[in-house]
Amino acid sequence: MxxxxxxxxxxxxxxxxxxxxxxxxxxxxxxxxxxxxxxxxxxxxxxxxxxxxxxxxxxxxDSVTECIHKLKPEDYAAYAPILGTPDYIEAVKKAVFLDEMPNSFLEACYTPGGTGAIRNAISAYTAVGDKVLTSDWHWSPYSIIASEIGREITTYKLFDNDRKFNVDSFEDSLLKLLETQEQVLVIVNTPAHNPTGYTFTLEDWDNLISVVKKLHDKKVVILTDIAYLDFAGDAAEYRKFFKKLENPPANMLPLIAFSASKGYTMYGMRLGALICMAPDEETAKEFKDIMSVECRGSWSNGNRAAMTVLSDIMGNKELFAxxxxxxxxxxxxxxxxxxxxxxxxxxxxxxxxxxxxxxxxxxxxxxxxxxxxxxxxxxxxxxxxxxxxxxxxxxxxxxxxxxxxxxxxxxxxxxxx
Ligand SMILES: Cc1ncc(COP(=O)(O)O)c(C=O)c1O
CATH class of the missing domain: 3.90.1150.10 (Aspartate Aminotransferase, domain 1)
Incomplete structure (x- = not known):
């Protein structure tokens, strides 16, 4: 017809x-x-x-390809646990924080790429109809990910007239959202932001966190999208900001969206993780509980082969080097x-x-x-x-x-x- x-x-x-x-x-x-x-x-x-x-x-x-070639049938044929294999959960924490494990109640779950992590964060930490805050310059799929699950993206101006992080615009936009929402999820894509290449300085982080702190009776979830972390520059230097998220104000929950697509050139294998830097055991448990439903209801079990590759790399100093x-x-x-x-x-x-x-x-x-x-x-x-x-x-x-x-x-x- x-x-x-x-x-x-x-x-x-x-x-x-x-x-x-x-x-x-x-x-x-x-x-x-x-x-x-x-x-x-x-x-x-x-x-x-x-x-x-x-x-x-x-x-x-090549070092990643070698690990892929060493996979055994059970590494790709068997189901993985819903939240990811225990080895992967440990490996991903190591890949993100290296030797500087934060002093938080860390929990993580497998997601298909950074995309899956962003999807799960929006789905679990916002309500249907909510607006998610990010900068005017942003990776455009954020909007699709949000709208496909009944949420919407709204933006603040990333740069002020001095080409610095526009903390005033951030604060105004956040306050406006909190007039109608009791909780807001903010996506911060740093370091090496897509599409500008901007990296939040430690001072930017201080400014952002002090805005959140001022709103003590309102809840703010900060999702840091670190898709380009491993291609940003010196590994230790570009990880310093994690320290800023270690002891967040009581009304702030830090989440991290990890992606192995760029850093490990595993774009097609769909490997990522959502990490929760929880301030206490209960919030960490809440994260695990909600993630087991989010994962089951979207992609179910993850890519075991891809998880094994990262676990092997992080479990062997020479391979990682x-x-x-x-x-x-x-x-x-x-x-x-x-x-x-x-x-x-x-x-x-x-x-x-x-x-x-x-x-x-x-x-x-x-x-x-x-x-x-x-x-x-x-x-x-x-x-x-x-x-x-x-x-x-x-x-x-x-x-x-x-x-x-x-x-x-x-x-x-x-x-x-
Ligand atoms: C800013 C940003 N976040 C997240 C992703 C998600 O990547 P993937 O789902 O391939 O891990 C990308 C991919 O291009 C990106 O540019």
Whole structure:
């Protein structure tokens, strides 16, 4: 049956339509087609959100691949316990906190990637109809994850006029939400935020926590999305902020969304965890109880093979050193690419969001769609955000990163900016 007579079976359930076509997929297809026609040297594809080497191939850590090859049938055939294997729960705590275990009642559960952790946190710590607070620049799937379970994302301004964490906007937005909600879940994506590359400083954390402290009779759950932690820079330095979450005010609960997608190049194996830094035993138990229902009611048991891989790595000092040594080599490449883009931006007088580290850099731009189309005429493909353009330094060569800012500046000028 075609056209008007066709019956529609899928439910909109509050969406604007059944499911909009993926804009990102469209531009990335165009970039691929252009690359096939003109060759890799003549097209800059900055739409891909994974780490690629200079030949355009996905970076896969050999040390992780070796562990995958050693898996035994029972590692992938058997069900894992709902919350994850006990070895994995210990491994994931080690992977996140290394030798600085926080002085909290730590609990964790397996989730399929960081996405699953964000989903479980929203589902368990907000009510249907609630708003979840995050920054104006954010990873867009947060909205889909929230709306698919009947919640909504609302935002505060991440940067103030001095390009620093806008604590006033954070406080205003939080207060406004607490007029109608007795509890708010806040998502903070740091370090190496997607899409800007910003990292919360220790002072930013102090400011954020003191806002929460002031609201003593209102409950605030802080979910830190650390998807890019292991590609941010020095491991100990970028973990210092965990100390700030160790003794939270009584009205604050810190949660951590871990993802093995980037740090362990296990994107496709769907490995992640939601970690609760509970202040007391009862809150830790409450976390475990609610997570066993959240997991059972969404994906049920997790990927045992993937859990075994991380457990093996974290259980063997040499294996872990192999992973970190290999990762350091790619981190240096990533760092050089980010630096090249920033130097190019300074030379071209292109304004970018404050970038510290990570896979992405954002150029604020009022006519993002128009500029993106103009860039495509120059064989440059980028991702548009509401008020900006995102480039993916993780997938471009250092040379491309140095070239892009001038091209963006020219395209903006052609669009009257
Ligand atoms: C900011 C951020 N959080 C979470 C994720 C989730 O990643 P995954 O579900 O693959 O672990 C991503 C993936 O791109 C991300 O960019």
């Amino acid at each position: 075609k056209g008007e007579d066709r019956m529609i079976f899928a439910k909109e359930n509050g969406r604007k339509n059944i499911g909009a076509p993926d804009k990102l997929f469209g531009v990335s297809q165009k970039a691929k087609a252009k690359t096939a026609a003109l060759g890799r040297d003549n097209v800059i594809n900055s739409t891909i959100g994974v780490l690629m080497n200079d030949d355009g191939d996905l970076v896969v850590l 192999g992973v970190t040594d290999e990762r350091d080599i790619y981190m240096e490449i990533l760092h050089k690419r980010g630096k090249a883009f920033m130097e190019g931006a300074t030379a071209a007088d292109l304004k970018i969001c404050p970038y510290d580290s990570g896979f992405f850099i954002t150029v604020p731009c009022a006519k993002a769609e128009e500029v993106s189309e103009e860039l495509q005429k120059d064989n440059v493909y980028v991702v548009t955000l509401g008020q900006g353009i995102r480039v993916s330094v993780s997938s471009n060569t250092e040379k491309e990163c140095r070239l892009m800012p001038a091209k963006i500046k020219t395209a903006m000028a052609r669009c009257g900016l």
